[in-house]
Amino acid sequence: MKSYxxxxxxxxxxxxxxxxxxxxxxxxxxxxxxxxxxxxPEQLIEEVKKSNLRGLGGAGFxxxxxxxxxxxxxxxxxxxxxNADEGxxxxxxxxxxxxxxxxxxxxxxxxxxxxxxxHKAFVYIRGEYVEPIRxxxxxVREAHEKGFLGKNVFGTGYEVEIVIHQGAGAYICGxxxxxxxxxxxxxxxxxxxxxxxxxxxxxGCPTVINNVETLACLPPIVNLGAEWFAKLGCEKNGGTRLYxxxxxxxxxxxxxxPLGTPLREIIEExxxxxxxxxxxxxxxxxxxxxxxxxxxxxxxxxDFNSLARVGSMLGSAGVVVMDETxxxxxxxxxxxxxxxxxxxxxxxxxREGTGWVLKxxxxxxxxxxxxxxxxxxLDIGKNMxxxxxxxxxxxxxxxxxxxxxxxxxxxxxHVRHGKCDLEDRSxxxx
Amino acid sequence: MQAxxxxxxxxxxxxxxxxxxxxxxxxxxxxxxxxAQEKYGSISPEIESWVADYLQLPLxxxxxxxxxxxxxxxxxxxxxxxxxxxNMSCMLRGCEEMIEYLKERLKLEDGQxxxxxxxxxxxxxxxxxxxxxxxxxxxxRYVGPLTxxxxxxxxxxxxxxx
Ligand SMILES: Cc1cc2nc3c(=O)[nH]c(=O)nc-3n(C[C@H](O)[C@H](O)[C@H](O)COP(=O)(O)O)c2cc1C
Ligand code: FES
Numbered sequence: 339m340k341s342y343x344x345x346x347x348x349x350x351x352x353x354x355x356x357x358x359x360x361x362x363x364x365x366x367x368x369x370x371x372x373x374x375x376x377x378x379p380e381q382l383i384e385e386v387k388k389s390n391l392r393g394l395g396g397a398g399f400x401x402x403x404x405x406x407x408x409x410x411x412x413x414x415x416x417x418x419x420x421n422a423d424e425g426x427x428x429x430x431x432x433x434x435x436x437x438x439x440x441x442x443x444x445x446x447x448x449x450x451x452x453x454x455x456x457h458k459a460f461v462y463i464r465g466e467y468v469e470p471i472r473x474x475x476x477x478v479r480e481a482h483e484k485g486f487l488g489k490n491v492f493g494t495g496y497e498v499e500i501v502i503h504q505g506a507g508a509y510i511c512g513x514x515x516x517x518x519x520x521x522x523x524x525x526x527x528x529x530x531x532x533x534x535x536x537x538x539x540x541x542g543c544p545t546v547i548n549n550v551e552t553l554a555c556l557p558p559i560v561n562l563g564a565e566w567f568a569k570l571g572c573e574k575n576g577g578t579r580l581y582x583x584x585x586x587x588x589x590x591x592x593x594x595x596p597l598g599t600p601l602r603e604i605i606e607e608x609x610x611x612x613x614x615x616x617x618x619x620x621x622x623x624x625x626x627x628x629x630x631x632x633x634x635x636x637x638x639x640x641d642f643n644s645l646a647r648v649g650s651m652l653g654s655a656g657v658v659v660m661d662e663t664x665x666x667x668x669x670x671x672x673x674x675x676x677x678x679x680x681x682x683x684x685x686x687x688x689r690e691g692t693g694w695v696l697k698x699x700x701x702x703x704x705x706x707x708x709x710x711x712x713x714x715x716l717d718i719g720k721n722m723x724x725x726x727x728x729x730x731x732x733x734x735x736x737x738x739x740x741x742x743x744x745x746x747x748x749x750x751x752h753v754r755h756g757k758c759d760l761e762d763r764s765x766x767x768x
Numbered sequence: 769m770q771a772x773x774x775x776x777x778x779x780x781x782x783x784x785x786x787x788x789x790x791x792x793x794x795x796x797x798x799x800x801x802x803x804a805q806e807k808y809g810s811i812s813p814e815i816e817s818w819v820a821d822y823l824q825l826p827l828x829x830x831x832x833x834x835x836x837x838x839x840x841x842x843x844x845x846x847x848x849x850x851x852x853x854x855n856m857s858c859m860l861r862g863c864e865e866m867i868e869y870l871k872e873r874l875k876l877e878d879g880q881x882x883x884x885x886x887x888x889x890x891x892x893x894x895x896x897x898x899x900x901x902x903x904x905x906x907x908x909r910y911v912g913p914l915t916x917x918x919x920x921x922x923x924x925x926x927x928x929x930x
Contacts, residue, residue: 427855427894465802465839466895468908501789504802506837509893523797524829525836541791584857584898591899626856626894656898658856672859676893682836 339607343570345558345578346551347594349439356473358480361441367486369560370448374492382453386556388564390576395421395512395549396625396653397729398642405546407536408454414543418450418459419521419535421549423505423512425464426625427676428656431580432550434592436463436470439554440477446553448486448498449560454546457497462517465505475502509680513728514547516682527684528728551580572598575641579655583609586616586661598641605636605659616661620744624653626673627733629740650740665758666745667703670737674699677734685726691718692734699738702749705756712742712749773814775822779807783822793823797833801840809844838892846881846888848926850874851905854891857898866902866914867891873923886930 349355349364361367373382387402408416420443424432435443447459463471478500481487489497503521505511511520515529518540539545555577559567568576575597581604584590588610595604601623605611612618618633623640629650631638638644645652660669678696683689695718698711719735726732742749751759775783783803787796800823804815811834820827834840852858852867871877874887881888895910897903903912906922 424896425894428857428898429894430896430898433896464896465837466905469910499789504799505839506798506802507839508837520798521795522792523794523823523825523833525833541795582898584901585860590857590901622856658860658898660860664860668859669856672854672856676855679893 340603342578342595342599344594345570346435346439346442346554346580347592349442350434355439356437356441356477358441358477358484361439365561366441366557367445367481367484369557370445370452370486371492373449373452373560374494374496377452379453379455382449382560385564386453386559389555389559389567390571390574391552391555391559391567392575392642393549394551394555394579394655396426396627396651398652401548401552404536404548405450405453407534408544408546409537412544415458416454416456417540417543417545418447418454418456419514419517419540419545419547420447420459420461420553421512421514421517421547422461422463422467422470423517424467424550425509425512426627426654426656428582428584428622428625428658429654430582430584431592431655433467433470434580435550435554436467436474440474441481442554442557443474443550444477444481444487444500446556447500448491449556450546450548450553451498452496454544456546458499458501460501460503460521460540462503462505462511462521465507471502471504478502508682509676510682510728510730513730515728517547518545525682527682528730530727571596572639572641574643579640581608581640581655581657583657583659585657585659586613586664587611587659588613595640598639598644601631601636601638601640601657604640604657609657609659612659612661614661616663618659619662619664620660620666622656622658622660624651625656626658626676627651627736628653629736630744632744663760665760666741666748667699667752667758670741671696671699671703673737673741677730677737681730681734685731687722687725688731688734691722691731694718695735695738702752705752707753707756709753711753712746715742773812773818775804775818776807779803787823794825794829797823797825797830798837801830801834805840810842811840812842843881844885846885848886849888849890849905849907851890851892851895853893853895853897853901853903853905855894855898857894858901858903861901861913863902863914866904866916866919869916870919873919 354360383405391401392398508526510516511526513528516526520526535545571577578596581593593608621631642652674696678692681688681692719738722731722735786799790796816830820830876889878891897910900912902914
């Protein structure tokens, strides 16, 4: 098996790496100290731009560019908000960072605060993460005790406080503006953009929102340099990523590999291949919101640009593998149920659309599909896209359109015969 | 008439500390509700009113938030709350069968709590632990991969400890 450097996961196997002593003995907090005591914010922003670090929460936006949008002349406080809502089905990477290397996140937050002139960071962690919250809270306490947080960071007189904010179960609060609403104590309705959070974010102030994994990349970038980081990945996609691999593989788990690693290699080598000696049928490459790939489409590099070129997305790098026995109507039912359940209800096309889609797929699943259902589903899906305030309205119809388009014959069989062609096939072969 | 709900003074001190971390009182709403629910087991109408007064918010704003977020509930859950993930990776690895089995063992349907308040069963969306599919959250703890045997084992332990 090919092996690659471990950057983000280097402490995952280290015993007690959650404790600051262990983290410090591995060179921890040196990057933050260096930045606070000898760098200028502009220099840091340039370095991060050069590193080709892109937002690992899903959208893949250049982190350095995002920071540069924070107005230089504003007199209002600036905030850093950390997205640890981790709600995209198929994704579980941020949980590993929070639990196994929480100080990497604290250090990343310190670096981000310095870049954008912020003295306070809110860390929004999904409500179910009781254990990760406990571990991260302890890491914050330890960093405080050492004087890495508080009123006098590294003795520079610069103040940084971290506030941990526990969510309460709503996928939409992973969307950055819904997250800000939720942080302000409201229901999670996404905001219209512009104004972008960099100008008007939490409490109406300039705000940078970054994902946990994105921030954990910052200490190594500072320590080893932007060029080194950029070279780890591929063109325009710097660094490594934590790929969450689940579903029908022999070794489900989290794998740190460079951006641009071929999807086939991830499945066959790192995750041990499709289980039970079966054939591959399909893969979701970047969380449930990403277009599905058929087995003949997996010879693709896992980076933001390559996946966008084939009409899918790298997203959160949640790789969900399906073997030949998987019924696509059932998988679409699961996806549709999720999106109908999680639509926040603010925009009509999404609120109504996700409900109609679920009803029709339930009907097909139960064997009462009608001949016009598939085209109607595609129509409803297309009418949701681009017609809502946030990207949930683009995500929800993506499984509908991609599963039906790529596995049309299977859906038609279901509609015509009221059951799965896989069932029929397996009965014939018995 | 029911006596007006009183928050324990210990908790009140903790809540004051939380509120002081935020720029506005309203921003503390989720953490305040989370703590109240942890302490009292549910968000009753009395708690809603108390929180509204405490954070100087219209009651409607509090109610709106309580009903928007799935983790807040008005009714008390069982001492052992089984939350079974039903999303994609767990489905691919057989969660349906596990959910059916647990329903049978607990004699509960999705969303129900046993009369003695010992057990609750819910199905939930992805808990971000798909590598341990099929999995569940049992109170605060993530458990997986589940098999019928591991479910039997968990129920046996609960029985012994009761
Ligand atoms: C419906 C929806 C859900 C999202 N959920 C998450 C999430 O759980 N975690 C996350 O980091 N980003 C999530 N995002 C992306 C965020 O909006 C945002 O792009 C990200 O937090 C920015 O950080 P980054 O640039 O470091 O990736 C979601 C976006 C949408 C539209
Ligand atoms: S699908 Fe069950 S934990 Fe992600």
